[in-house]
Amino acid sequence: MELADSELLIRITELSGENLRSxxxxxxxxxxxxxxxxxxxxxxxxxxQILEGKEQVLLSETPWVCASCFSCTVRCPNEIDIAGVxxxxxxxxxxxxxxxxxxxxxxxxxxxxxPQIALIGCFRKMTG
Amino acid sequence: MKSITxxxxxxHHTNGRNMESSGKAVLxxxxxxxxxxxxxxxxxxxxxxxxxxxxxxxxxIRNLARVENAGDDKLVTMCAMCYNTLGRANLLVRxxxxxxxALNRFMDDEPDYxxxxxxxxxxxxxxxxxxxxxxxxxxxxPLKGLKVMPYYGxxxxxxxxxxxxxxxxxxxxxxxxxxxxxxxxKGSYISxxxxxxxxxxxxxxxxxxxxxxxxxxxxxxxxxxxxxxPLCEFNLDDRQRLLSDxxxxxxxxxxxxxxxxxxxxxxxxxxxxxxxxxLLREKGLLGxxxxxx
Numbered sequence: 083m084e085l086a087d088s089e090l091l092i093r094i095t096e097l098s099g100e101n102l103r104s105x106x107x108x109x110x111x112x113x114x115x116x117x118x119x120x121x122x123x124x125x126x127x128x129x130x131q132i133l134e135g136k137e138q139v140l141l142s143e144t145p146w147v148c149a150s151c152f153s154c155t156v157r158c159p160n161e162i163d164i165a166g167v168x169x170x171x172x173x174x175x176x177x178x179x180x181x182x183x184x185x186x187x188x189x190x191x192x193x194x195x196x197p198q199i200a201l202i203g204c205f206r207k208m209t210g
Numbered sequence: 211m212k213s214i215t216x217x218x219x220x221x222h223h224t225n226g227r228n229m230e231s232s233g234k235a236v237l238x239x240x241x242x243x244x245x246x247x248x249x250x251x252x253x254x255x256x257x258x259x260x261x262x263x264x265x266x267x268x269x270x271i272r273n274l275a276r277v278e279n280a281g282d283d284k285l286v287t288m289c290a291m292c293y294n295t296l297g298r299a300n301l302l303v304r305x306x307x308x309x310x311x312a313l314n315r316f317m318d319d320e321p322d323y324x325x326x327x328x329x330x331x332x333x334x335x336x337x338x339x340x341x342x343x344x345x346x347x348x349x350x351x352p353l354k355g356l357k358v359m360p361y362y363g364x365x366x367x368x369x370x371x372x373x374x375x376x377x378x379x380x381x382x383x384x385x386x387x388x389x390x391x392x393x394x395x396k397g398s399y400i401s402x403x404x405x406x407x408x409x410x411x412x413x414x415x416x417x418x419x420x421x422x423x424x425x426x427x428x429x430x431x432x433x434x435x436x437x438x439x440p441l442c443e444f445n446l447d448d449r450q451r452l453l454s455d456x457x458x459x460x461x462x463x464x465x466x467x468x469x470x471x472x473x474x475x476x477x478x479x480x481x482x483x484x485x486x487x488x489l490l491r492e493k494g495l496l497g498x499x500x501x502x503x
Binding site: 096097098099116117119120147149150151152153155156163165166169170173182183187188192195196197198199200201202203204206207208 | 219220221224225226252254255256257258259260261262263266289291364365368369370377401402403405406407408409410411412413415418419422440441444448
């Protein structure tokens with residue numbers, strides 16, 4: 083029996099343009115990810131929870147730890163742009179006026195040494 | 211001297227100025243003058259990945275429209291992130307005419323963009339336009355005996371549509387460095403992410419990435435890392451200050467070319483956290499030690 087797509091899956095599919103239903107949970111994304119030590123869910127689990135319509139996935143740390151390095155994306159045997167799926171999760175939160183990070187959290191003595199490329203990249207990914 | 215249009219991006223004028231100054235000097239020796247494109251703005255830094263997020267394509271396409279309007283069809287950048295963001299936005303609008311039209315309408319104060327500009331990273335330009343033979347012909351001091359691990363990071367290689375080389379087995383920076391006598395070391399972590407912009411919000415995670423990448427380079431026998439991105443440079447070099455086991459010099463590959471061409475004045479080694487000069491002196495690669503200066 084095919085379950086109907088949840089609202090969450092529909093929204094993520096619209097935002098990412100990806101067909102998550104082609105995921106067969108091989109875990110290659112998670113094996114390729116250099117940031118899993120800092121994640122609460124493996125990338126594969128994020129995909130699984132979205133497929134199951136579990137809205138709690140929107141509160142996961144994982145999409146905010148993803149650095150959009152595209153290791154998962156280029157290795158997925160089903161050509162799912164997993165980095166794009168992570169961005170879709172972030173976008174859902176950011177479009178609710180949620181800011182993951184605020185510039186005031188950068189200690190002043192560190193701010194001066196940080197390259198612009200890091201600051202702008204961070205704010206583009208982490209603020210709404 | 212041929213002129214090429216250059217997109218500096220935010221960081222090669224500031225924290226990453228060593229790559230710009232050495233890259234410029236190297237290109238001049240090879241017969242190319244970098245002309246900074248007029249009125250450039252931020253490239254957008256990170257490519258927008260959402261289907262409906264055209265807004266994040268405005269910055270890169272505005273730059274490309276300005277290049278096209280100035281009559282150019284080629285844009286060279288030294289920054290891996292600028293390369294990736296400009297390059298992907300360009301491919302997007304070449305494929306998606308509706309998106310291009312929407313962007314052109316939105317930027318009604320700019321002349322329209324038609325998708326004619328090709329975006330190059332400097333390393334591609336050196337491989338494809340200049341060629342390794344020409345690079346070798348300008349060497350005044352071969353960098354013999356220097357064991358260097360080229361580090362590629364993510365955005366020069368992924369995703370495939372913008373990859374400058376093989377995604378899993380890149381050789382482009384090795385090949386360029388070997389043309390000036392460097393002994394390149396192939397590491398296992400050369401295309402693993404440095405942690406990118408998380409250096410702002412998760413610097414410990416980035417220091418951990420730096421530790422893993424540098425440890426792998428050491429295990430393979432590398433004495434130095436050479437790279438092509440100002441964010442990778444900060445993360446692998448400056449973040450070593452958070453590590454107890456530090457001291458791996460991290461240079462832009464253009465600085466090594468400059469050194470080989472006798473242009474060491476174009477590199478300000480004080481800009482690096484780990485000073486590469488003790489190693490370079492030990493190898494007889496600084497100053498007039500080999501009598502050729």
